[in-house]
Amino acid sequence: MEHPDAEILAAVAMGQSADEATFAHLKQCEVCRTEVAELTSLAAALPAATADLVAPPDAVWDRITAELDQHDSAVPAPTTSTPAAAAAPAPTVPATAPPVPAPTAPAPTAPAAAEVIPLGRAAARPSGLRRYLPVAAAAAVAGLVVGGLLGRWSAQEPVPAATVVSRASLDTLDTKTVRGEADLVKVGSDLSLRISAAPMSPDTGGYLEVWLINKDLTRMVSIGVMSPGRNDQSFEIAPDLIAAGYVIVDISREKLDDKPQHSGDSLVRGVLA
Amino acid sequence: MAATGSRYAAGSPVAARAVGYGDSVVTDDLDAEVRELAIRLRDGDRTAFAEAYRRWSPLVHTLALRSLGNHHDAEDATQQVFVSAWRGRHTLDPDRGSPAAWLVGITRRRCADLHATRARHPVATSEDADVRVAAPSPAVDLDERLVLAGLVEGMGEPRRTVVRMAFYDDQTHEVIATTLGMPLGTVKSHIRRGLVQLRTHVEEVRHGAS
Numbered sequence: 001m002e003h004p005d006a007e008i009l010a011a012v013a014m015g016q017s018a019d020e021a022t023f024a025h026l027k028q029c030e031v032c033r034t035e036v037a038e039l040t041s042l043a044a045a046l047p048a049a050t051a052d053l054v055a056p057p058d059a060v061w062d063r064i065t066a067e068l069d070q071h072d073s074a075v076p077a078p079t080t081s082t083p084a085a086a087a088a089p090a091p092t093v094p095a096t097a098p099p100v101p102a103p104t105a106p107a108p109t110a111p112a113a114a115e116v117i118p119l120g121r122a123a124a125r126p127s128g129l130r131r132y133l134p135v136a137a138a139a140a141v142a143g144l145v146v147g148g149l150l151g152r153w154s155a156q157e158p159v160p161a162a163t164v165v166s167r168a169s170l171d172t173l174d175t176k177t178v179r180g181e182a183d184l185v186k187v188g189s190d191l192s193l194r195i196s197a198a199p200m201s202p203d204t205g206g207y208l209e210v211w212l213i214n215k216d217l218t219r220m221v222s223i224g225v226m227s228p229g230r231n232d233q234s235f236e237i238a239p240d241l242i243a244a245g246y247v248i249v250d251i252s253r254e255k256l257d258d259k260p261q262h263s264g265d266s267l268v269r270g271v272l273a
Numbered sequence: 274m275a276a277t278g279s280r281y282a283a284g285s286p287v288a289a290r291a292v293g294y295g296d297s298v299v300t301d302d303l304d305a306e307v308r309e310l311a312i313r314l315r316d317g318d319r320t321a322f323a324e325a326y327r328r329w330s331p332l333v334h335t336l337a338l339r340s341l342g343n344h345h346d347a348e349d350a351t352q353q354v355f356v357s358a359w360r361g362r363h364t365l366d367p368d369r370g371s372p373a374a375w376l377v378g379i380t381r382r383r384c385a386d387l388h389a390t391r392a393r394h395p396v397a398t399s400e401d402a403d404v405r406v407a408a409p410s411p412a413v414d415l416d417e418r419l420v421l422a423g424l425v426e427g428m429g430e431p432r433r434t435v436v437r438m439a440f441y442d443d444q445t446h447e448v449i450a451t452t453l454g455m456p457l458g459t460v461k462s463h464i465r466r467g468l469v470q471l472r473t474h475v476e477e478v479r480h481g482a483s
Contacts, residue, residue, distance in 0.1 A: 010465035042421075042472050046440040049421035056334040056351045061326060064355045207431065207454050225434060228454035256459070260324070260430050 003032055013039035058244075162187045168249045168270030170197050179268045182249040184242065185234070191242065193223060193249065194234045200267050202228055206255045210235055211262060213248035215271075220262060221246060247272040304470055306429055311367035322359055325372050330355070332373065332423025333380045339414060340384040350387060354379050373427055374477035377415070415478065424474045428467065431455070435463040436471075 004022050012018045012026070013036050026032055165184040172179060180197025195210060202208045208226035213219070224235040249272060253265040313321035333354050338347035357379055358365075358372075365375050425436055431453060438444045438452070439460075446464070450457045 006469040007462065007465040010468045011461075013468070014465070039468055039472055042475070043440070043468055045417065045421060046425075046436075046468075046471075047443070049418045049425065050441055052335070053331040053419070053422050053426055054335045054338055054347075055331040056348055060330070060334075060348050060351050061323075063352050064326070064359075067352070067356050068359055202454060205456075222430075225431070225453055227452045256431060256455070260327070 003029065006035070009036050010039050010043075012036050014043050165191070166247075166272040168247075168272045170195070170249065170251070170268040170270045172268055173266055180231070182270060182272065184272050189239070190236070191239050192234045192236050194232070195226065195249075195251070196232045197251075197268065199228070199231050200226070200251065202253050203255060203265075206253055208267070209252050209254045209262075211250040211252060212237065212241060212246035213250050213269075215245045215247050219246070220250070222260070222262075226251060242272070304466070307371045307470075308367050311365055311372050314372060315362050315365045315367060317362065322355075322362075325358070325376070326355055328427035328429075329373050329376050329423065331426050332420070333376055335419060335423065336377065336380050336415075337384055339416075339419075341387060346387060350380070350383050354383050357383065370477035371427075371474050373424060373474055374481040377420075377478050378481045417475075420475060420478055421471065424471055424478075427474075428470070432463045432467050432470075435460055436467040439464045 004018075004025055008018060008022055009032060012022065026036065162185045165186045167184070168182045169178055170180045170182055171177060179200070180195065183194045183196070185192050185194050193210070193212075200208060208228065210223050210226055211220050212223055221241065223237055226233060248269060250262075250269045251267050252263050253267060254263045310321050310324060314325055330351060334347055334351045337350035337354070338344065341347050341350060354376065358376060361379075365372060369375075425433060425440075427433075428436060434453065435449055435455075438449045439446070444452075446457060446460050449455070450460045453460070
């Protein structure tokens with residue numbers, strides 16, 4: 001007896017109907033019934049599973065790398081196909097390959113993006129900010145300019161007063177064509193990044209991701225996913241992030257490849273000032 | 274019945290519709306990706322190590338925080354867990370599952386060690402009393418909600434965002450598809466496969482704890 005694919009059992013567990021053959025199988029097969037029951041229980045538990053995860057402060061990762069670099073001088077080089085990432089522990093990007101225009105002196109023809117990736121450590125940099133992403137996603141859904149600060153949005157919600165703290169012009173990397181701008185908007189003690197740009201298209205089957213790159217050019221964090229075709233979108237960000245120097249806004253084309261790092265394919269970039 | 278996706282009622286993520294099972298467009302790539310991450314980590318790839326930290330350090334740190342009761346010790350424990358993980362990376366068996374369960378196992382042992390140290394030096398425990406966040410407990414409590422939240426956090430993108438939107442924000446599949454510019458079938462597949470993946474990983478964590 002061939003069991004249905006786990007994905008089909010998951011669909012049944014979530015109350016989506018299945019074909020008759022699946023139900024006929026479930027009638028006979030206790031193993032699959034148990035599987036469905038467990039998946040059902042998991043699906044029911046998930047919405048409540050927003051436990052208060054506490055990400056460690058960035059300093060913890062710094063201490064880990066420092067400890068490993070100090071004691072394991074013979075740390076094996078990364079074996080991936082991104083050799084530049086081998087420089088992961090290096091505190092700075094090699095001067096020979098400036099990956100992003102410095103905030104004060106943007107290079108007129110910054111090499112595009114592939115070289116941003118070398119922020120091996122940075123791209124993968126642990127950050128408490130990860131937990132803000134769902135909020136950004138929720139805000140994206142709501143299409144809020146500002147507001148919905150707790151990720152709970154409502155179309156009826158009044159838009160609170162906002163002040164623009166700083167602004168970045170979003171320019172293409174090659175021709176420096178202005179495609180829009182990013183405003184750092186403050187509402188109360190909350191900050192959000194409002195992107196207003198000409199619609200940009202992801203690659204077929206891909207999506208657009210918004211990043212903040214540190215002015216030290218060695219670190220970056222993802223702050224959310226742009227919804228295609230939209231030209232005005234806000235992303236919640238932690239005030240600490242700006243204070244820590246993450247002031248370079250970058251929008252990249254990403255593929256559905258489950259590689260959380262920056263793809264290297266930057267569409268636009270700008271420095272908040 | 275009509276099977277046009279656009280027809281079902283907004284507001285109900287589980288609106289009845291004959292699901293086209295043939296439209297599974299997400300392969301097991303993401304499941305394979307976790308395995309690949311484990312292999313790279315075991316083989317000494319520092320970028321894989323950083324990625325594992327990014328994915329699972331919130332889970333490790335929160336478990337340690339709840340066990341040890343203060344931020345200082347929890348941060349130390351997190352540091353020690355990941356340093357131990359790197360040095361003991363050869364003990365990671367990619368065939369036994371995702372690195373999450375392995376890291377949780379290291380966390381539990383590390384916290385038990387720290388509690389044992391405290392028992393020998395009881396004075397040290399009062400230092401951080403002002404930032405104590407919970408009653409410390411010698412055994413790491415694998416609270417199901419916390420483990421689930423930590424495992425969702427550790428999912429690869431874009432599945433993580435899709436799963437969060439579906440289960441935490443209660444968005445319909447259509448809204449998720451539109452928002453992320455992703456085909457509907459892909460969204461559904463991520464949700465279903467994500468659920469299956471979570472179940473597997475929860476089992477691994479539980480199994481490692483028993």
